[in-house]
Amino acid sequence: MNPPPTPVQSFPQIQHQTLELPHGIHLRCRITEPWTAKAQTRPARPLLVFLHGFPEAAFIWDDFLQHFASPEGGSHVCVAPNLRGYAGSSAPTDVSAYRAKHLVQDIVSLIQHFTTSQGIQTPVVLIAHDWGGAVAWNVAASCPDLLAKLVIINSPHPATFLRELAHNPAQQAASAYMNFLARPDAPELLAADDFARLWPFFEHMGASTGLYAWLTDEVREQYRDVWRQGLQGPCHYYGASPLRPPSANDPAATAVTLPASVTHVRIPTQVIWGLADIALPPSLLDGLEQYIPDLRIDRIPNGSHWVIHEQPQALMAFMKAFL
Numbered sequence: 001m002n003p004p005p006t007p008v009q010s011f012p013q014i015q016h017q018t019l020e021l022p023h024g025i026h027l028r029c030r031i032t033e034p035w036t037a038k039a040q041t042r043p044a045r046p047l048l049v050f051l052h053g054f055p056e057a058a059f060i061w062d063d064f065l066q067h068f069a070s071p072e073g074g075s076h077v078c079v080a081p082n083l084r085g086y087a088g089s090s091a092p093t094d095v096s097a098y099r100a101k102h103l104v105q106d107i108v109s110l111i112q113h114f115t116t117s118q119g120i121q122t123p124v125v126l127i128a129h130d131w132g133g134a135v136a137w138n139v140a141a142s143c144p145d146l147l148a149k150l151v152i153i154n155s156p157h158p159a160t161f162l163r164e165l166a167h168n169p170a171q172q173a174a175s176a177y178m179n180f181l182a183r184p185d186a187p188e189l190l191a192a193d194d195f196a197r198l199w200p201f202f203e204h205m206g207a208s209t210g211l212y213a214w215l216t217d218e219v220r221e222q223y224r225d226v227w228r229q230g231l232q233g234p235c236h237y238y239g240a241s242p243l244r245p246p247s248a249n250d251p252a253a254t255a256v257t258l259p260a261s262v263t264h265v266r267i268p269t270q271v272i273w274g275l276a277d278i279a280l281p282p283s284l285l286d287g288l289e290q291y292i293p294d295l296r297i298d299r300i301p302n303g304s305h306w307v308i309h310e311q312p313q314a315l316m317a318f319m320k321a322f323l
Contacts, residue, residue: 011066018088019081021109027081028088029110030058032069034077046123046148046323047114050080051107053130053155054181054234055190055198057226058082060129063312073316074323077122081110083132085233087226098233098240100262103135108143123148125323129308130155131237140265150269151319154277154305156284158243159263159291164284165245165253172245174279177201179247181238187231195227205278205305214309268294270322272315274303296322 012032020026048068050061058080065080067073082089084106085098092098111124124147128136133155140150156164164171180186190197199220202212238244244252269292275282282299289295298318303311 012069014062014065019110019113021106021113023105023109025084025090025106025109027084027090027106027110028058029079029081030062030065031080032065032078034069034071034075045074045076046125047111048076048078048125048127049107049111049114050078051126051128051132051136052080052083052086053128053132054237055201055223055227055231056130057087057223059222059226060308064127064308064316067316068319073320077114079110079114081106083135085230085236087229091230091233092236093232095236095239098236100135100138100241104138104142107135107139108146111146125149125151127151127153127319128155129153130305134158134241134243137265138262140267140269141262144266147267149322150265150267151322152269152271153315154272154274154280154303154307156280157263157288157291158258160284160287161243162253162256162258163287165243166256168283171281171283174281175245177279178238178244179250179252181235182244184239186235186238190231190235191227195224198223198227202306212304212306212310214306219309263291265292266294268296268322270296270298270319272298272300272307272318274300274305274307274310276301276303277305277307279305 012034015031015033017029017031018026019029050064052058052060061080065078068076069078084103085091115122115124126136126139126147133152136150136152137158140147165175202215242252242256246252246254271285271288273282273285285297300307300311300314308315
């Protein structure tokens with residue numbers, strides 16, 4: 001007798017949904033949904049929410065959405081929004097609309113939408129990179145009861161970032177680009193000549209390791225599609241934040257003090273760091289245990305700031321072990 005054929009595994013399809021939030025903001029989301037039965041039979045697995053950074057968008061998480069929604073990855077519901085200001089999401093023109101409290105409100109409302117839909121309660125894990133991580137640190141500190149766990153990828157904790165920006169000349173030099181991005185004319189300058197000033201963000205940060213082979217023509221076009229929809233909102237993140245290097249006319253980080261309410265994280269936290277990140281060096285990991293009692297740090301020696309593109313399988317393995 002012939003054995004039964006091995007079933008072919010198919011990854012959940014990525015769905016696209018524009019979520020209208022109660023405070024008048026809408027976020028364009030990418031969602032993978034493993035549930036095929038009625039809501040009452042859905043497994044009580046954590047909802048995974050993925051937040052991107054600059055100059056990215058939610059598409060960077062596609063492999064992760066499909067993996068973690070599959071049986072192999074744990075059959076999670078996975079959601080990745082385009083953050084406020086990015087492709088298809090609300091993009092207020094006032095720089096003050098990008099202050100931390102507003103960005104946190106967006107993500108808290110998004111989580112509440114999914115966790116209370118149809119009366120179903122489930123734990124939530126927030127997974128974030130770069131600027132998405134800045135938002136996630138704030139959500140975790142201010143709303144610990146909302147999350148079960150936090151995963152941060154190459155995004156500095158606000159307290160260690162403030163320390164380095166205020167006192168470390170090497171970090172000030174590495175972050176000098178932030179003051180350029182905060183300029184009113186930055187969006188126009190970035191868009192010129194087929195985004196000639198944006199591509200080096202990828203190429204130069206991985207130059208010492210040759211790690212930007214991932215930047216294929218196909219991926220470049222995905223980024224162009226995002227950037228063509230506007231760069232003012234993404235740049236406003238820098239204009240709204242005081243966590244920038246000081247300059248002759250702006251004390252920036254040197255004038256900032258952070259209360260414990262925005263620095264102490266009381267939920268289990270995993271920090272994954274590509275050690276070849278030239279903008280955010282591993283010195284930012286020093287002293288993290290002061291602010292996060294339940295902390296796990298996983299290091300990727302040959303990963304740059306763009307480790308999500310470079311080594312997705314390594315990241316997935318670290319994350320799966322933590323989840």
